[in-house]
Amino acid sequence: MSLNVASFSGGSLLLAWQLKDKHVLIVGGGDVASGRIESVLVADARITLISPSAGLHPLTKKFIAQSSRITHHDRVFAGPADLDSVDMVLTAIDDVAKSREICALCRERRIPVNVADIPPSCDFYFGSQIRSGPLQIMISTNGQGPKLANIIMRKIEEALPEHAGEAVEKVGQLRSKLRERAPGVGGELGKRRMRWMVDVCNAWDIDDLATLDEEMMLRLLDDGWEKNKVPKPVELGSGKKKHASGSHLPSASSLQGSLLPTALGFLTGVAATTALVWAHVAYVRR
Ligand SMILES: C[C@@]1(CC(=O)O)C2=NC(=C\c3[nH]c(c(CCC(=O)O)c3CC(=O)O)Cc3[nH]c(c(CC(=O)O)c3CCC(=O)O)/C=C3\N/C(=C\2)[C@@H](CCC(=O)O)[C@]3(C)CC(=O)O)/[C@H]1CCC(=O)O
Numbered sequence: 001m002s003l004n005v006a007s008f009s010g011g012s013l014l015l016a017w018q019l020k021d022k023h024v025l026i027v028g029g030g031d032v033a034s035g036r037i038e039s040v041l042v043a044d045a046r047i048t049l050i051s052p053s054a055g056l057h058p059l060t061k062k063f064i065a066q067s068s069r070i071t072h073h074d075r076v077f078a079g080p081a082d083l084d085s086v087d088m089v090l091t092a093i094d095d096v097a098k099s100r101e102i103c104a105l106c107r108e109r110r111i112p113v114n115v116a117d118i119p120p121s122c123d124f125y126f127g128s129q130i131r132s133g134p135l136q137i138m139i140s141t142n143g144q145g146p147k148l149a150n151i152i153m154r155k156i157e158e159a160l161p162e163h164a165g166e167a168v169e170k171v172g173q174l175r176s177k178l179r180e181r182a183p184g185v186g187g188e189l190g191k192r193r194m195r196w197m198v199d200v201c202n203a204w205d206i207d208d209l210a211t212l213d214e215e216m217m218l219r220l221l222d223d224g225w226e227k228n229k230v231p232k233p234v235e236l237g238s239g240k241k242k243h244a245s246g247s248h249l250p251s252a253s254s255l256q257g258s259l260l261p262t263a264l265g266f267l268t269g270v271a272a273t274t275a276l277v278w279a280h281v282a283y284v285r286r
Pocket residue numbers: 035114115116117118119122124125126127128129139140141142143144145146147148149150153283284285286
């Protein structure tokens with residue numbers, strides 16, 4: 001097969017950007033900003049939100065009230081000083097000239113910036129998201145069809161194995177236990193560790209991986225890793241157990257119904273929040 005290097009063009013770099021404890025400035029507090037807050041909170045960033053209180057979306061108000069990681073300034077963007085020690089800027093304001101001005105200030109300072117719905121002022125685009133625990137899927141049309149990204153996301157969501165997120169979580173736990181037994185980076189041990197993990201992932205199907213509990217993981221390591229083989233799920237009792245909950249993958253827009261209540265501790269507000277989320281989702285932007 002020949003390599004067509006000329007076709008390696010016209011896309012964007014897809015990454016899982018690590019924002020933990022980084023400082024993200026969000027300018028604006030409306031409908032679009034509330035979605036940005038959701039995306040950034042789940043990445044454990046610190047958020048400064050600059051937006052007059054009068055224009056805050058109800059969901060934005062809830063986020064401000066319930067997250068200690070958001071600092072809200074009840075005012076408009078004041079200029080370059082607002083960009084001090086900021087790692088990323090997201091603007092979602094109904095003022096195109098001001099948006100472009102903020103973008104220019106960010107670019108002078110080499111701060112990555114996204115200006116909602118103005119592609120030339122974006123260093124990166126948002127996408128349609130599916131999240132289930134550590135499993136994260138982003139659908140991007142590279143600016144060509146955001147609504148289509150949302151439609152394709154729903155189709156992928158339907159096609160995913162029901163317990164994919166749990167399986168990923170369990171594999172993560174198994175890998176960290178394995179690293180305790182076989183620590184270090186690289187070398188022969190590293191190669192053997194990676195080969196064994198690949199074999200486990202190939203030999204076990206996703207639903208079986210999702211049933212791994214503490215005891216099964218220990219047995220898998222004792223009877224598998226230590227003896228350089230991969231026991232079948234049935235040998236460890238998988239397949240006999242039922243999942244505690246038949247969970248369907250939540251989309252990013254239903255995130256408040258799964259991750260954020262735990263993180264923000266607002267169980268009592270779940271019903272109201274869910275209603276807001278649905279209102280947010282149903283909002284027709286054009
Ligand atoms: C995915 C999603 C993520 C998010 O924003 O969270 C997202 N837009 C979403 C929805 C949406 N946006 C628009 C509509 C109306 C229908 C339509 O126009 O198709 C709908 C549909 C709806 O609202 O239902 C209007 C729109 N959007 C942009 C422009 C400007 C332009 O195209 O020039 C215009 C036209 C303005 C005009 O006409 O004046 C630009 C961008 N929007 C992007 C992301 C980036 C590219 C992502 C990609 O290509 O995949 C990019 C480039 C920059 C950015 O904002 O990051 C989110 C769906 C989340 C979900 O629900 O799953």
